[in-house]
Amino acid sequence: MRSIRWLAVIPFIALIIGPFFVNKAEPFVLGLPLLLAWIVAWILITSLIMAVIYAADPVNREDEP
Amino acid sequence: MSGALPFIAAAALLALLLGFLARRGKDMNLEQWTVGGRGFGAIFVFLLLAGEIYTTFTFLGGSGFAYGKGAPAYYILCYGTLAYVLSYFMLPPIWRYAKEHRLYSQSDFFVRKYDSSTLGVLVALVDIVALIPYLVLQFKGLGIIVEIAGYGAISSTVAIWIGAAVVAAYVMMSGVHGSAWTSVAKDIMILGVVVFLGIYLPTHYYGGLEPMFAAIDKAKPGFTVFAAHGQSLWWFSSTVLLTALGFYMWPHTFASIYTAKSAKVIRKNAIFLPLYQLILLFVFFVGFAATLQVPGLSGPDIDLALFKLSAKTFDPWFVGVIGATGVLTALVPGSMILMTAATLIANNLYRAVNPSADDRQVSQLAKLLVPVVALVAVIFTLKGGTTIVALLLMGYSFVTQLFPSLVLSLAPRNFATREGAGAGIVAGVATVAVVSLTGANFHNLSWLPPEIQDLNIGIVALVVNVVVLVVVSLATRGAAAPAHAAAEKI
Numbered sequence: 001m002r003s004i005r006w007l008a009v010i011p012f013i014a015l016i017i018g019p020f021f022v023n024k025a026e027p028f029v030l031g032l033p034l035l036l037a038w039i040v041a042w043i044l045i046t047s048l049i050m051a052v053i054y055a056a057d058p059v060n061r062e063d064e065p
Numbered sequence: 066m067s068g069a070l071p072f073i074a075a076a077a078l079l080a081l082l083l084g085f086l087a088r089r090g091k092d093m094n095l096e097q098w099t100v101g102g103r104g105f106g107a108i109f110v111f112l113l114l115a116g117e118i119y120t121t122f123t124f125l126g127g128s129g130f131a132y133g134k135g136a137p138a139y140y141i142l143c144y145g146t147l148a149y150v151l152s153y154f155m156l157p158p159i160w161r162y163a164k165e166h167r168l169y170s171q172s173d174f175f176v177r178k179y180d181s182s183t184l185g186v187l188v189a190l191v192d193i194v195a196l197i198p199y200l201v202l203q204f205k206g207l208g209i210i211v212e213i214a215g216y217g218a219i220s221s222t223v224a225i226w227i228g229a230a231v232v233a234a235y236v237m238m239s240g241v242h243g244s245a246w247t248s249v250a251k252d253i254m255i256l257g258v259v260v261f262l263g264i265y266l267p268t269h270y271y272g273g274l275e276p277m278f279a280a281i282d283k284a285k286p287g288f289t290v291f292a293a294h295g296q297s298l299w300w301f302s303s304t305v306l307l308t309a310l311g312f313y314m315w316p317h318t319f320a321s322i323y324t325a326k327s328a329k330v331i332r333k334n335a336i337f338l339p340l341y342q343l344i345l346l347f348v349f350f351v352g353f354a355a356t357l358q359v360p361g362l363s364g365p366d367i368d369l370a371l372f373k374l375s376a377k378t379f380d381p382w383f384v385g386v387i388g389a390t391g392v393l394t395a396l397v398p399g400s401m402i403l404m405t406a407a408t409l410i411a412n413n414l415y416r417a418v419n420p421s422a423d424d425r426q427v428s429q430l431a432k433l434l435v436p437v438v439a440l441v442a443v444i445f446t447l448k449g450g451t452t453i454v455a456l457l458l459m460g461y462s463f464v465t466q467l468f469p470s471l472v473l474s475l476a477p478r479n480f481a482t483r484e485g486a487g488a489g490i491v492a493g494v495a496t497v498a499v500v501s502l503t504g505a506n507f508h509n510l511s512w513l514p515p516e517i518q519d520l521n522i523g524i525v526a527l528v529v530n531v532v533v534l535v536v537v538s539l540a541t542r543g544a545a546a547p548a549h550a551a552a553e554k555i
Binding site for chain 2: 005011012015016017019020023024025026028030031032033035036039040042043044046047049050051053054057059060
């Protein structure tokens, strides 16, 4: 399941390239301008992605020093 | 007598108390003092990393940035998040190597990996030149916060002297343990205060977030999105990428990795640290709320937006609570920077000229250097003119120059030679200095496409660095490789 680590590429695409497609104030999402809402949403998703990687990555199951 | 001062004084005393208590039951040798005996669990490592990141710059600068510039402030939210993603992969090998070889500083890492104490001296010098202005920034912020939040009862000069004395005292006593313990108080306060302000101020003045952003959009169209030119999307993307790479190159951040008791602790933090970034969102809300409520601040004064709006809104005692939080955001990162700078000087400069020094002597020297470094920083804070400001702007770009040779050294077979790494760092740092001092940027080159013109100029230094590293490494590879490989096996 080490290949699951490739999920880590997604936040880079979402936060570095993504803003080019959502550089708008409207519509507001949960009170935030669209661009800011996009960034906040992706920070939350990034945390989730890292949790999935952590859970699936075999290195975290070994009792390693 | 203002109602704010007791809270600010209490924060300083609390930091001192926690800093001293942190020492209990530990023999403060170099390993305990500087890397916490490499025994910190997930929560302490989290506190250290979060403690370093949320500085006075975040508190004053983050809200000021949103207040003065709008959308460009979003880059601060993004680069940290991406740096944490990188940390999952990049930090465990660094941690493991540091543990195996009992390293204390970032410079030690280069000394070992490249088997060159000269390279270690170079890295230590780059680190110190970047760290001192960063410490100055914390002291400056502390002075501003105490002067404003205390309604002028204590001048910023007095506040800076007291703050520096407090932080130097507990760093000498407890080292990184002191930083971690004071971080607890700081994180609880900043979480409470910033989240409260970020929700209360937009609601109080506008009736909620959406009405606030709608009002801003009406008064200043385009303020919450990137402009077509200048600080455009191209500026944003290149800046986020560059700063994400440089993030863990700050020597105090780098060394805090060494405190972890396992690699798992570091990987686990990659899940939670992005969420903690969201505190910044509330800081931005404060800045946005201030744009229409306390308009007219410009230049460096934009950093006062948070306190101006708070003073307009709340009773003095609550401004004191905010000020107390601000003081802790200066002391905690200040303590890490101070300890790291003292360790670098003792362990990587002094030991380089005096190799027979043992850990005990280095440890004693590092502790003695703490008040010296603090004093130098106070003098720069009070007397420093434009030089220190220039250095400050360069600091982040300086440490970013360590990234290429660091990442290459993690590979099983390092392509870079010690000469290549050293030459690359020197070339990169020199480029940063030239570019910053001449104020060069791509906008001077009008024949370039506008998208390219907006790119962060820091990319040039990194490219120069990598090109020099590759060329010099290729040139020196044949001769150096066998000796290097042999040294690695030891």
